[in-house]
Amino acid sequence: MSFHDNQEVQDIVQNHITKIGNLEESEIKVLMRRYKEVRQELRDRLDVMPQGTFSAQRLGAVLVQVDSALEAMKAGLLRDMNDSGNKAAILGSEHLVRELTQFNNIFSGAAQEINIDTVLVSSNTMNFLFNRYESSLNAYTADMRANLSRKISDYAIQKMSFSDIVQNLGQFFVGEQWKLMRIARTELHSVYNLSRQNTLFRAAEEDSDLKKTLFHPMDSRTASDSKQADRLDLVVDVDKPFQYTFKRRLADGTIRKEKRVFMTPPDRPNDRSVMVPYKKDWE
Numbered sequence: 001m002s003f004h005d006n007q008e009v010q011d012i013v014q015n016h017i018t019k020i021g022n023l024e025e026s027e028i029k030v031l032m033r034r035y036k037e038v039r040q041e042l043r044d045r046l047d048v049m050p051q052g053t054f055s056a057q058r059l060g061a062v063l064v065q066v067d068s069a070l071e072a073m074k075a076g077l078l079r080d081m082n083d084s085g086n087k088a089a090i091l092g093s094e095h096l097v098r099e100l101t102q103f104n105n106i107f108s109g110a111a112q113e114i115n116i117d118t119v120l121v122s123s124n125t126m127n128f129l130f131n132r133y134e135s136s137l138n139a140y141t142a143d144m145r146a147n148l149s150r151k152i153s154d155y156a157i158q159k160m161s162f163s164d165i166v167q168n169l170g171q172f173f174v175g176e177q178w179k180l181m182r183i184a185r186t187e188l189h190s191v192y193n194l195s196r197q198n199t200l201f202r203a204a205e206e207d208s209d210l211k212k213t214l215f216h217p218m219d220s221r222t223a224s225d226s227k228q229a230d231r232l233d234l235v236v237d238v239d240k241p242f243q244y245t246f247k248r249r250l251a252d253g254t255i256r257k258e259k260r261v262f263m264t265p266p267d268r269p270n271d272r273s274v275m276v277p278y279k280k281d282w283e
Contacts, residue, residue: 073141
C-alpha cells in the first residue's frame with residue numbers, strides 16, 4: 001500500500017487538517033466581532049449627525065467618519081490576525097514534528113527523537129509574514145474606502161435621506177465581510193503551511209532523505225483543481241516548489257491549461273490542502 005493510501009497516515013493528516021480548520025474558524029469569529037464592532041461604531045457616529053436630506057456639503061464630514069472607522073478597523077484586525085497567525089504557526093510546526101515521529105513509527109517501527117524548537121520556528125515564520133498580513137489588510141481597506149466614497153458621492157447626487165444612507169452603509173459592510181473571511185482563511189492556512197515548511201527544513205538538516213507531498217481534504221467543498229492535484233500524488237524535494245498543470249473545461253467545451261507553481265499551500269484562496277513530510281522508505 002502506498003504512503004498516500006495508508007489509512008493510518010490519512011487518519012493522522014486528516015486529524016491535523018480538522019484541527020487547523022477548527023482554529024481558523026474560531027479565529028475568524030474573533031475577526032468578525034472586531035469587524036461588527038467597527039461597523040456599529042460608525043453607525044453610532046453617523047446617527048448623531050444632523051438628519052434630513054444628504055447634500056454635497058455634508059459629504060466631507062461623512063467621509064471623515066468613514067476614514068476614521070476604516071483606520072480603526074485595520075489596526076484592530078492587524079493585531080487580531082497577528083495573534084491568530086501565531087497560533088496557526090505554532091500548530092503547524094507541532095503537527096509537522098508529530099507527523100515525522102508517527103510516520104517513522106508506522107513504517108520503521110522505531111521512535112526517532114526530533115529536536116526542533118517549534119516555538120522559535122513559528123516565531124520566525126510570523127516575523128516573515130507580518131508585512132504580508134499588513135499588505136492584505138491595506139488592500140482590503142483601500143478597496144472598501146474607494147467603494148464607499150463612490151457610493152456616498154452617489155447618495156449626495158441623489159439627495160438621499162440621511163437615515164437611508166446610514167442603513168445602506170450598514171448593508172454595504174455586511175456585504176463586504178465575506179472578503180475579510182476569505183483573506184483570513186487564506187492567510188491563516190498559509191502561515192500554518194509555511195511553519196510546517198520551515199520545520200521540515202530543520203528536520204531535513206538531520207535527514208537528507210526527507211521530501212514533501214500534499215494531502216487534500218475530500219468532501220463537498222473540494223474544488224476540481226484540488227481533486228486533480230490529489231490524483232497526481234505530487235512529491236518534490238524539500239526546497240523545491242510543487243508544480244502541475246490544471247486542466248479546466250470551459251462552458252464552451254474548450255480546455256484551458258493553467259500552470260500551478262507554489263512552495264506550500266494554499267495554491268489559491270480557500271485552498272485547504274496541507275504540505276506533508278514524505279520519504280521513499282515510507283512506501
